[in-house]
Amino acid sequence: MAESATYLYAITRDTGGGTTPELTGVAGTDVRVVTQAGLRAYVSTVPLEQFDEDALRRNLEDLAWLEVTARAHHEVVEAVARTAPTAPVRLVTVYRGDDHVRHMLGERAGEFEGVLDGITGRAEWGVKLYAASGRPDDQNGGNDTDQPGGTAGAGTERRGAGTAYLQRRRSSLRGREDARRRALARAEQIDATLGGIAVASRRHPPQDPQLSGRSEWMVLNGAYLVDEDRGEEFAAAVESLRTPDVDLHVTGPWAPYSFAILETP
């Protein structure tokens, strides 16, 4: 049994010319190129002791290993994407040898051509919208009437403090509901505006604060595939959509991760 395997990062067209950038991939391995059917696969030779089924199942549980590997994979993809239209491949796609990669490229060349046609001359931008209030667990957001000891309106005394509290509570919930609805409406508006400039757009599930590292509520987690010559327009549109009550966060340009999709694995 072979002790090493071929790890696949990304696929581009094989234009024949150009030099292969010197890159270091996962597990500190050297990135090289395998070509077939007019396509170029960026790969590296990885030790099976880290990348066979058992090892991967174990290693992917290890957040430190996952982070180092994900960053290494990502950096190869981004570096390749700076040189040519690139279809990023999902993390830990591993073959038993270069021949297997060539075979796969040959079999699926048409599909990859289609993917590459769709992303050539375009880049992916990520746009996240954070709302300061209106989150489910946001106790005071959106309305200030829910303060303990806040003044109740006249006439509430005879109905008791409990009722007054409930009224404040209801008013607060209504305020939060309004804030939530406003935030979602803003997200729709921003997504529609940016989607109008982009060639394609996708909305990913909002990230949890644990992953985003932000305590605010993520209302929009959008990805936009934008023609390179409309990048300025896209950036200007993002700027024009900024308002004090929401926080728009832009990342990119990314290799077109969200738009490189094959119909079947």
Place this chain on the structure above:
Amino acid sequence: MTSPAQQPTGGISRSPGGQSLGGGSANLGDILERVLDKGVVVAGDIRVNLLDIELLTIKLRLLIVSVETAKELGIDWWERDPWLNGDQERLEAENRRLRERVAALEQGDGHRAVEEGRHG
């Protein structure tokens, strides 16, 4: 490994609010979201179903699987979360239940007299 002289996808300027990517400075969450859940999926020879991986927490796992995949697995908390899906009726019903609960607790006897009295 990343040559600073190379300009990524020339023509697109970085937004002032944006992060520079590709140089190792990108947010780990954004990277994981993309490399684990996006990009071309082709069947390799080493089969590891990313969904079988527990990762560190169930939360992290929920965040990186695609919506479609998660639905297949019956994971749809963001759809059931009224704050995310705009399901106002559910929200109002939940608010009502919460108010009733608060009233009952404040009365200390478990009755729902306050809420029932108001609406009755």
